[in-house]
Amino acid sequence: MYLPFIYSLFFFILIANLSGNVPYGFTVATSISSMTIFIGVTILGLRLHKVHFFSFFVPSGTPLGLVPLLVPIELISYLARAFSLGVRLFAMFTSGAITAIITLIPFSIFIALIGLEIAVSFIQAYVFCILTASYLKDAIDLH
Template identity: 70%
Template sequence: MALSYSTFILNKSPLEQFEVTNIFSLQFPIFGYFTLTITNLALYSFIVLIITLGLHYLGNNESKLIPSKWSIAFESLYTTISTIVRDQIGSHNERYFPFIYSLFFFILIANLIGNIPYNYTITTSLIVSIGTSVTIFIGVTLLGLITKKISFFSSFVPEGTPLALVPLLSLIELISYTARAFSLGIRLFANISEKRSLLLVFKSQTPGKP
């Protein structure tokens, strides 16, 4: 007796779609049989990179007199992101804009690819989401220490705080600041994982052909 598609889906865990699996491996007889393994995480990271570069190549308007639809769309996105960055960190810190712009498109394209059925979403990997947030947290902290030096720690003391409450409030602010390194990554991971899990559950309720 053939099983229906819904029965097959229900017998699988919704978390299996988030597993990092090997696609293929190559062994080389050097350094104790060095193994090169390509996983679905590595493959889709490369796909995100290619799509991002390809879209920006289509939006290139340097050699055209009349801008294309792609060019207008990317110029609008560029202006929007640039305005947000300028409002948040000031115009004198726009040297960080290329990194923020690249990170925005990396997450955007990765999440959009995850909306296509049977595709892997790299932002559902804790290594990617938390690794990215922790790395940015460390970079921002080092930049703050290099730029502001000892005055960087003054940001952990709210303005107008009574002297007696400075130790307690400074500790609370420090914990809150450190927790962002994990909370932002976990939030991205949880949102995307929950969406894909719900899609799989809803799809399992659709009757299949026997």
């Protein structure tokens, strides 16, 4: 059901990452994707499960005495998802100046690094989509 969304997301992230490989280029993926996905998954979970969605923060079979301890931990874990999506996208984009310096190195090394950056763009789009699919599954199936 969410395959078209995941498919579109993959190509959006991929094209945004590839456009970020242009010297002095900026990629929009780091700015909007992670928070948009996080908010969308949360809204989907709330829409499907209403108040029961909050049971996601209490693992099944948890003794009542541990609930006050586990709820903040699970909430932090849930909020860390947006951070993890953002880090996946931002990790590649600190190499803009390095790429300019590498152009002085022989042509074969430059081509190899460009190939590596393109591979990283594909891998990041793939990992972002896998994480999004996992978060969608968690929002839909709770436990």
